[in-house]
Amino acid sequence: MLFTSYRFLFFLLVLFTVYYIIPKKCQWMLLLAASYIFYAYAGWECLIFIGITTLTTYVAGRMIEQNHATQKNYLAAHKAELSKEEKKAYKERQKNKRFAVMTVCLILNFGILAVLKYTNFVIANMNGILELTGSTKVLAFQDLLLPLGISFYTFQSMGYLIDVHRGTYPAQKNLFKFALFVSFFPQLIQGPISRYDDLEKGLFGQHTFDWTNISFGLQRILWGYFKKLVIADRMLIGVNTLIGDTATYTGFYVFLGMLFYALQLYADFTGGIDITIGIAQVLGIPMQENFKRPYFSKGIKEYWRRWHISLGSWFTDYLFYPISVCKPMLKVSKWSRKVLGEKIGKRVPVYAASIAVWFVTGIWHGAAWNFVVWGLGNCFFIMLSQECEPLYEKFHNRFRVKEKVWFKAFQIIRTFLLMSSLRMLDCYRDVPMTFKMFGSMFTDWNVGEVLSAGVWNLGLGIHDYVVLAVGTLILFTVSMVGRRGSVREMIARKPIGVSLVIFGSLFIATVLFGAYGMGYDASQFIYNQF
Amino acid sequence: MEQLLEILSDLHPDVDFEECDTLIDDGILDSFDIVSLISEINEEFDVVISAEHITPENFNSAEDLYALIERLEEE
Amino acid sequence: MSETKKVRRKRAVAVIIGLLVILAVLALLQRLVMPKYMGEVKEGALISEYYDEDKDFDVIFIGDCEVYENFVPATLWENYGINSYIRGSAQQLIWQSYYLMEETLQYEKPDVIVFNVLSLQYNEPQKEAYNRMTIDGMRWSTSKVECIQASMLESENFIEYVFPLLRYHDRWSELEPEDFQYLLGAEKVGHNGYYMQVGVVPVDYIPEGKILGDYSFGENAWSYLDKMVALCEENDVELVLIKAPSLYPEWYEEWDAQVEEYAAEHNLKYINFLEYTEEIGLDYSTDTYDAGLHLNLYGAVKLTDYFGAWLAEECELQDRRDEEALAEVWEVKLEDFYTQKEELEALKEEE
Numbered sequence: 001m002l003f004t005s006y007r008f009l010f011f012l013l014v015l016f017t018v019y020y021i022i023p024k025k026c027q028w029m030l031l032l033a034a035s036y037i038f039y040a041y042a043g044w045e046c047l048i049f050i051g052i053t054t055l056t057t058y059v060a061g062r063m064i065e066q067n068h069a070t071q072k073n074y075l076a077a078h079k080a081e082l083s084k085e086e087k088k089a090y091k092e093r094q095k096n097k098r099f100a101v102m103t104v105c106l107i108l109n110f111g112i113l114a115v116l117k118y119t120n121f122v123i124a125n126m127n128g129i130l131e132l133t134g135s136t137k138v139l140a141f142q143d144l145l146l147p148l149g150i151s152f153y154t155f156q157s158m159g160y161l162i163d164v165h166r167g168t169y170p171a172q173k174n175l176f177k178f179a180l181f182v183s184f185f186p187q188l189i190q191g192p193i194s195r196y197d198d199l200e201k202g203l204f205g206q207h208t209f210d211w212t213n214i215s216f217g218l219q220r221i222l223w224g225y226f227k228k229l230v231i232a233d234r235m236l237i238g239v240n241t242l243i244g245d246t247a248t249y250t251g252f253y254v255f256l257g258m259l260f261y262a263l264q265l266y267a268d269f270t271g272g273i274d275i276t277i278g279i280a281q282v283l284g285i286p287m288q289e290n291f292k293r294p295y296f297s298k299g300i301k302e303y304w305r306r307w308h309i310s311l312g313s314w315f316t317d318y319l320f321y322p323i324s325v326c327k328p329m330l331k332v333s334k335w336s337r338k339v340l341g342e343k344i345g346k347r348v349p350v351y352a353a354s355i356a357v358w359f360v361t362g363i364w365h366g367a368a369w370n371f372v373v374w375g376l377g378n379c380f381f382i383m384l385s386q387e388c389e390p391l392y393e394k395f396h397n398r399f400r401v402k403e404k405v406w407f408k409a410f411q412i413i414r415t416f417l418l419m420s421s422l423r424m425l426d427c428y429r430d431v432p433m434t435f436k437m438f439g440s441m442f443t444d445w446n447v448g449e450v451l452s453a454g455v456w457n458l459g460l461g462i463h464d465y466v467v468l469a470v471g472t473l474i475l476f477t478v479s480m481v482g483r484r485g486s487v488r489e490m491i492a493r494k495p496i497g498v499s500l501v502i503f504g505s506l507f508i509a510t511v512l513f514g515a516y517g518m519g520y521d522a523s524q525f526i527y528n529q530f
Numbered sequence: 531m532e533q534l535l536e537i538l539s540d541l542h543p544d545v546d547f548e549e550c551d552t553l554i555d556d557g558i559l560d561s562f563d564i565v566s567l568i569s570e571i572n573e574e575f576d577v578v579i580s581a582e583h584i585t586p587e588n589f590n591s592a593e594d595l596y597a598l599i600e601r602l603e604e605e
Numbered sequence: 606m607s608e609t610k611k612v613r614r615k616r617a618v619a620v621i622i623g624l625l626v627i628l629a630v631l632a633l634l635q636r637l638v639m640p641k642y643m644g645e646v647k648e649g650a651l652i653s654e655y656y657d658e659d660k661d662f663d664v665i666f667i668g669d670c671e672v673y674e675n676f677v678p679a680t681l682w683e684n685y686g687i688n689s690y691i692r693g694s695a696q697q698l699i700w701q702s703y704y705l706m707e708e709t710l711q712y713e714k715p716d717v718i719v720f721n722v723l724s725l726q727y728n729e730p731q732k733e734a735y736n737r738m739t740i741d742g743m744r745w746s747t748s749k750v751e752c753i754q755a756s757m758l759e760s761e762n763f764i765e766y767v768f769p770l771l772r773y774h775d776r777w778s779e780l781e782p783e784d785f786q787y788l789l790g791a792e793k794v795g796h797n798g799y800y801m802q803v804g805v806v807p808v809d810y811i812p813e814g815k816i817l818g819d820y821s822f823g824e825n826a827w828s829y830l831d832k833m834v835a836l837c838e839e840n841d842v843e844l845v846l847i848k849a850p851s852l853y854p855e856w857y858e859e860w861d862a863q864v865e866e867y868a869a870e871h872n873l874k875y876i877n878f879l880e881y882t883e884e885i886g887l888d889y890s891t892d893t894y895d896a897g898l899h900l901n902l903y904g905a906v907k908l909t910d911y912f913g914a915w916l917a918e919e920c921e922l923q924d925r926r927d928e929e930a931l932a933e934v935w936e937v938k939l940e941d942f943y944t945q946k947e948e949l950e951a952l953k954e955e956e
Contacts, residue, residue: 166581168582168585305557318581321561321564321581322580322581324565324568325565325568326581327578330578333572346569350561353565386562496619496623497619500619500620508630508631512770513774513777517765517771517772517774517775518772
């Protein structure tokens, strides 16, 4: 069920109604049922995979917690008789047991993800190597099922497991409640990747009908649909034209495509997240924000703190820190500082962990070299800006422009263009093609031709451009206003008429200007022969 | 504590670490800072701060961080 | 306490009024973007015109363009005093004909229903645009609901029939003057469902019918003919099957034989007018407006006159020209009819 299908809207309508009619202690069960119905629409085979992840993670979590309890009881019971060394040794043994349980579960679940998602990528690369060695052997691609949202629910479950292992929070005792945490439908397709302790209270709590919350949630859902249908899906036509024909659309077209894609992706992704968080809010479940106006970032590191926040923080907490502060890495750090000197040596753990994290982030986004290069490209620029820090410092001490509006604007535009350029790897067939297209921006000077005639050949008409321009302006304005706090709260403080006009217009605009449905082509309605 | 403050102000000379208690929440310490901080602490105090200890509660102020170090030293 | 209650009530009233205004705007927009079928594709407007009638007809025609282009109710009235109406629409599929029949029988019980059998060739939904032209004009009833369900293609959604705005919203960018002109009410297009054409394009060539692998009609199509027969029996209405004398698309002999057999089996009257073109006096060099697909007004009048005589005799239909009220109604209709005829002929002269 796509968010943008009538069926999904109907599904929501039924869910919201039933949710507030049934006894409150049954609400979470309804959500579980709804999530599994939602999931089953993607194919019942997928249920097996989410079932395996749910079950294994649940059991592993419980085992780890049991072990925590056993350890505590044992130590309390034998407090007097055990020496400090014995206690330490006992703790160590238990710790190893817990670690083993966690590791098995992590390997199993990440293994499933890896096999389903990356087998064909590996095969493609092996074929490439075989070809280089002159072999005529070709490995066949496997027809593997990729269950809906597997990347998201696997990461969410594994985050939970690691947290339980760390003792951040106790494990969930009820298998069905845990199943809801893994499968909660609004976030299944594109996140956010929630933390168990953030979601727990909302998911399993009892929620009374609260008009403010519900109307805010509905407003947010509407805003999400506006972004998705009016802006993203319309822009998609242009984006697909531009990246679909690399022979024609070079030079300034590439730049145009880059801007279009930046807008399309932002509207689509944040629109989807708005719908997700809005649904959760209607259900009375608070959810972490996943975006904080990322295109206003002044630097690449800041950008990644504001774009797809839940993914970034997942990688930071569960991959970056474990790698960079683990004992072997501390040893490496000590050694490198001795050998390479304080300044450079200090960076070794950080950079090593960064490279690993960005490699994985890249491959997480897609099983292709494009994404690997994209990830490492991000990493490169982050390091570069880190290294240039002293230079910037000097610059800012010399020229006092840091607080000037124009300089901030420059930083924002620079960051936006940099991130958009990297994102081109998303669009084109392979890495060399992307570089070729990127290069053509600087060699093919066709600005005049594109602006005078080319823009009309992209499948977008004048009315499309008008809608996109107005839509983007609204998006921009809302973002600007949003810097001062929740836009919905600001509107709610005004007389009720203001809300009605704003959201009424938004609804009408979405229905009228949304790029959905089969489209109207007058020639279909011309009478021919029958 | 003195030692810790020294390490911290080496990282960010412009921050008043004695007063500030939103080091994480306000993004004053980023992930790079935290990692170098941990390896410095490892050298100076001989305690291992592992990933599970990296939470806002432990890193939001110098005081919190010092409390963490003391706890780890005890173990 | 009462103060907050008052405030709350005021808010509730404001919200309700606001929602009503939004709904009204949406309803207006829906009317605006729906195709009006007043310019080029006028046949799209035919179905909805029936509801304005007195619904006291002796004969109802159902079927595709072969009924609304080829039969002239005005002629049936003028020559035989038969009060008739055509519920025809472009590429009307057989289940759509059935549901239109069902709907019509909710309003009235005619003596005869005439069904043109060409649509037996279609066993599945064909084209969304034609579904729309037939269904959008229908008033809501269980017949309409079932008609939609029977007609929808995979790419269609029921809700888009309930709220056509969802289907036609894209038209906002290509609205025409007629969309505003006919926003609140359409002009009458048909003459009791007849769509007048006065052009003359002689037949110069008849495309050979493709050879088909299988000439038997589909099961689904047959089942709706069965349902029509049953429904007419139930309502004591005589069902007459016809095949209009359009030269193409091809009406295969194999098809004709099947209908022939079916009619005999169910004791129905069936006329294939293609076999009577000489008796009717059709001249395909002057009597068609599109080279043989459909008759023009002159051909249609000839055909209707022939059929009227047949209906009066075989179905024993009374001449109702002496019914005063009805005659008055027809007087107005005939005036419209001849005015339009003159206008169209004048236009043709100019060209």
